[in-house]
Amino acid sequence: MQVLQFIVNDILGQASIIVALVAMVGLIALKKSVGQIITGTMKTLLGFLVLIAGTEILVGTLGFLGNVFQEGFNIQGTVTDVNAIAGIAQQIVGRETALIMVLAFVINIIIARFTRFKYIFLTGQASLWMATVFALVGYMGGLRGSLLIISGGLVAGIMAVLMPAIAQPIVRKITGTDDLALAHYCTFGYIVQAGVAKVVGNKNSSTENFNLPKSFEFMQDTYLSMMVVMVPVYLIPTFVAGPATAAEFTDGTNYIVYAFLQSIQFVAGVYVILSGVRLLLAEIVPAFRGIAIKIVPNAKPALDCPVLFPYAPNAVIIGFLATTAGTIVGLLFFPVVGLALIIPGMMTNFFAGGTAGIFANAVGGIRGTVIGGIAHGLFITLLPAIFVTVLGGYGIDNVTFSDSDVITIGILLGWILELFN
Numbered sequence: 195m196q197v198l199q200f201i202v203n204d205i206l207g208q209a210s211i212i213v214a215l216v217a218m219v220g221l222i223a224l225k226k227s228v229g230q231i232i233t234g235t236m237k238t239l240l241g242f243l244v245l246i247a248g249t250e251i252l253v254g255t256l257g258f259l260g261n262v263f264q265e266g267f268n269i270q271g272t273v274t275d276v277n278a279i280a281g282i283a284q285q286i287v288g289r290e291t292a293l294i295m296v297l298a299f300v301i302n303i304i305i306a307r308f309t310r311f312k313y314i315f316l317t318g319q320a321s322l323w324m325a326t327v328f329a330l331v332g333y334m335g336g337l338r339g340s341l342l343i344i345s346g347g348l349v350a351g352i353m354a355v356l357m358p359a360i361a362q363p364i365v366r367k368i369t370g371t372d373d374l375a376l377a378h379y380c381t382f383g384y385i386v387q388a389g390v391a392k393v394v395g396n397k398n399s400s401t402e403n404f405n406l407p408k409s410f411e412f413m414q415d416t417y418l419s420m421m422v423v424m425v426p427v428y429l430i431p432t433f434v435a436g437p438a439t440a441a442e443f444t445d446g447t448n449y450i451v452y453a454f455l456q457s458i459q460f461v462a463g464v465y466v467i468l469s470g471v472r473l474l475l476a477e478i479v480p481a482f483r484g485i486a487i488k489i490v491p492n493a494k495p496a497l498d499c500p501v502l503f504p505y506a507p508n509a510v511i512i513g514f515l516a517t518t519a520g521t522i523v524g525l526l527f528f529p530v531v532g533l534a535l536i537i538p539g540m541m542t543n544f545f546a547g548g549t550a551g552i553f554a555n556a557v558g559g560i561r562g563t564v565i566g567g568i569a570h571g572l573f574i575t576l577l578p579a580i581f582v583t584v585l586g587g588y589g590i591d592n593v594t595f596s597d598s599d600v601i602t603i604g605i606l607l608g609w610i611l612e613l614f615n
Contacts, residue, residue, distance in 0.1 A: 210246060212318050214239035216495065217477055220484030238477040245470030245500055251463030253541060255456045258443050259428055260540040262453070266435030269525065274539040274578050274596035279326070282590060287329040287342075294346035295325040301351025306490045313362075314490065315354035317377040317498045320597070324350045324379055327595060327604040334588035335611030349603065357381040357599055358496040364388055367556045368505050373479050377496035379599035380546040380574075384553045387513075387570035391554035395562020401508040401555045420461045420511055427515070428457035467500050468507070475501065499549040506552045512563045513551015513570075518543045520571015524579075527572075533579040538571075542596040546574060577601045584608035 217238035221231040263269075283291060298321060306312050315321060328346040337345065358365075358375040361384060365376050432440055432453035440449035447455075478495055485493050503510050521538035529535045547567060554566040578594040581601045585594060587608070595601050 210239055210242040213242050213316055213474070213478060213495075213497070216314070216316060216485065217481035219489070220481035223484030223488035224481070226484075234477050234481050238474060238481065241470050241472075241474030241477060243470070245467055245474060245498075248463045248466030248468075248470055249500065251459060251466060252544065255460045255463060256540040256544060258440075258453075258456050259431065259460075260538075261443070262435040262440060263431045263540070264537060265439040266431045266433075269535075269537055272534045272536050272578065272582055272594055274536060274542060274594055279330075279585075279590070279593050279595060282593075283326045283330040287333045290333065290342055290346070291322070291325045291329040293343045294329055294350055295321055297343060297347025298325060298350030298354060301347055302354040303490065305351065305355045306493055309355075311355040311359050312490060312493045313355045313358035313375045313377075313496045314485070314493050315358065315377045315496045317496070320377060320379045320498070320600075321350065321354065323595065323597060323600050324353055324603065327600045328607060331584065331588075331604045331607045332611070335608060336615055337611070349607075353379070353599065353603065354496075358494070360385065361553075362494075364553050364556055365502070368502060368552055373494065374475070374501065375494045375496035376499065376502065376549075378499040378546075378549065379597040380499070380542075380549065381599050382602055383546055383570050383574050383598040384550045386573045387550040387566040388553040388557050389566075390569040391558025391562025391566035393558075394565045395554065395558020395560075397557055397559050397562070399559035399561065400506075401512055401551070401560050401563055402506055417461050417465060419508065420464060421458060423511055423515070424457040424460050425454060428453045428460070464503070464507070464510070468504050471501050471504055499545055502549055502552050506555050509551040509555035509563055510548035511551075512560070513549070513554065513567050514544045514547045516564045516567020517547025517550060517571040517574070520568040520573075521575045522571070523568065524572045524575030528575060528579050533576070534582040536575045536578050536582075536594075538575070539596050542574065543571070546597070547571070574598055577605070581605050581608075587612075 214235050218231060218235040221234045226234070302315055306314055325346060328349055329342065332342045332346060354377075357379060358377055361376045361381050362372075364384070365374065366372050429450065432449060437449040440452060444452040474497075478497070518538060518540070521536070521543060525535060525538060547570060550570045551563050551567055554563040554570075558566060574596070577598050578596065578601055581604055582594050584605055595604065
């Protein structure tokens with residue numbers, strides 16, 4: 195069991211190691227020299243770790259923003275905290291979760307090898323959340339032993355190829371290539387936003403082609419325009435929250451100055467992420483051809499959502515802001531109709547909202563990204579509000595998952611098991 199825990203937590207749970215190993219296998223399959231294999235593997239690992247470093251910068255600064263937003267506007271409700279619920283699950287079904295994740299990876303490879311769905315899901319933490327939700331809801335609903343593990347492995351393995359396949363037509367439109375796929379369990383939300391954007395938007399008015407007066411030409415620079423947007427996003431809730439609330443973060447720095455610097459750090463985090471993505475793609479895509487040729491013919495690497503950010507960075511920010519607006523509307527509206535009050539999760543709003551913005555821009559331009567983003571915010575608030583009722587039936591309160599595909603599986607499984615109990 196210790197060996198299994200090591201494989202799941204220290205190998206399969208570390209996306210950077212998985213992706214580097216995949217690159218190494220691909221380069222070996224291509225019969226590259228030892229030097230080329232070492233270079234390609236280590237540069238893949240470096241690119242992924244740079245991406246993770248950027249993500250951690252964003253997580254820190256978004257954590258501050260989420261705190262001052264929640265305290266400043268006095269919001270109390272259910273938190274979409276995947277780490278908290280994963281901690282609960284590990285105490286109850288840690289062994290089952292590990293076995294489901296391993297089985298799902300094997301089933302993913304088998305499906306990719308013998309069907310036309312050639313996607314290899316390489317986002318380790320997303321795979322872990324999918325295994326966790328099935329193990330937790332299945333166990334609470336009465337499934338035990340082999341039935342829980344095999345059914346969970348089958349569902350998670352199928353989801354690992356199904357979600358990238360659903361997203362691929364729009365990913366292909368975004369990237370202009372079929373060599374890359376998306377592995378992020380928020381795909382239902384992306385499709386909802388893209389669907390709304392296609393109906394209400396105009397794909398010819400891209401978020402990446404602003405026409406501005408000469409005095410505002412500096413806004414053509416992605417990072418400068420991002421700063422202009424993010425500074426008030428951080429300053430307003432911090433000012434409302436006041437110095438006492440911000441004090442636990444500021445370490446003696448004036449709270450307005452601290453908020454200003456946090457907004458610039460946010461942009462720095464995006465810069466680091468995009469640099470890591472470019473380094474990663476330069477290595478992983480050629481290396482993956484080795485796997486495609488030798489092991490799983492025509493296989494496509496499905497990677498985490500930041501891999502799409504360089505293709506439409508303005509859409510990322512617009513999608514984030516529009517999704518946040520939608521989650522605030524949902525926060526105010528859903529309790530009125532008897533659903534739980536879901537506190538907007540800034541990290542989900544950024545990573546899922548930003549990616550959904552790229553999807554919307556590809557089919558609906560600026561208007562589609564804005565209106566579709568509000569619909570996306572409502573959607574990702576509605577799903578956890580419904581899922582809370584499923585978890586509440588099992589005695590788990592005030593915390594829920596955040597990813598739309600994971601929650602959808604949890605809701606459907608909970609409802610199905612309820613029919614038999």
